[in-house]
Amino acid sequence: MFTGIIQALGTISALENKGSDIRLTVESTGLNMADVKLGDSIATNGVCLTVVDFSDTYYQADVSAETIKHTGFTTYKAGTKVNLELAMRPMDRFGGHIVSGHVDGVGNVTKINQHKDYFEVWIKAPDELAKYIAHKGSITVDGVSLTVNEVDGAEFMLWIIPHTLKETVIGQYKVGSKVNLEVDVVARYLERLLLGDKAAQPATSGIDMAFLAQHGFLKN
Structure with a gap:
């Protein structure tokens, strides 16, 4: 989990094709890597990535084809600047809001x-x-x-x-x-909650204008 409070800027120094995935290398002298371990998560422009290699000044992560498809990674190249945030620790200040690192779309x-x-x-x-x-x-x-x-x-x-x-x-x-x-994420949970018992039905059913009117959320 992250808070959305950026800790450092990084620069993509390499993107290596690995089949349908990409091995990403991000360099940063401002991110504190002192307690980073293999398998830790680092939000990279809001995308939660798993560290597969690192040093004091860089880390590498594998970006799946699915992630590439649904994020701005389709336009990234060597030299692109990115926002960086280490995963939140229980004792950290919660300065932003709950951020999962799971991108919903590209604006x-x-x-x-x-x-x-x-x-x-x-x-x-x-x-x-x-x-x-x-x-x-x-x-x-x-x-x-x-x-x-x-x-x-x-x-x-x-x-x-x-x-x-x-x-x-x-x-x-x-x-x-x-x-x-x-x-x-609260908005997503609220949407699911409003479905009530219909949440157990196939995904073809959901919240629409008729459903909101029936449950008193819309007024004539």
Whole structure:
């Protein structure tokens, strides 16, 4: 489990094809690798990866074809900067929100507006994720725990302070950038809970407008 508070920036130094998978090498002098062990997890732009080799200044992880398909790894190359966070320890401060490192989809940066004290970043999420994104709710973007400041359909807006721009890859975003999105896990559990006994039925049944109206969540 992670918190979405980025601990260091890293640079992808190599991507080695291994059949349908990729062996990824990430270099970082800012990440504290002192207590890292083989098999530990490191969130890499919000993707939970398992360490298969490491030293004081780098680690390697195998990225499956499934992960590549559903994340921004399809566009990564040697030299790409990534946000890094070690898995949370029980005694750590919980500064962000619950982050699993399981990316739900890839969004696109649609607009960036610079203001005096912050940047306004708009991101278009996949349509199927729009229902999980709420005003003042939490969302993870490339592993960063952020608060949603405005929602317009499947697009949402974030206020990014200068410190976050400096310490994460968000400072490199431009219109068209692809970003890894993980919605708040509480929203997913709530969706499942609302199904009630229908949760045991085949996956073809789910929550739709008729279901919400029947259970009093929509008013005429």
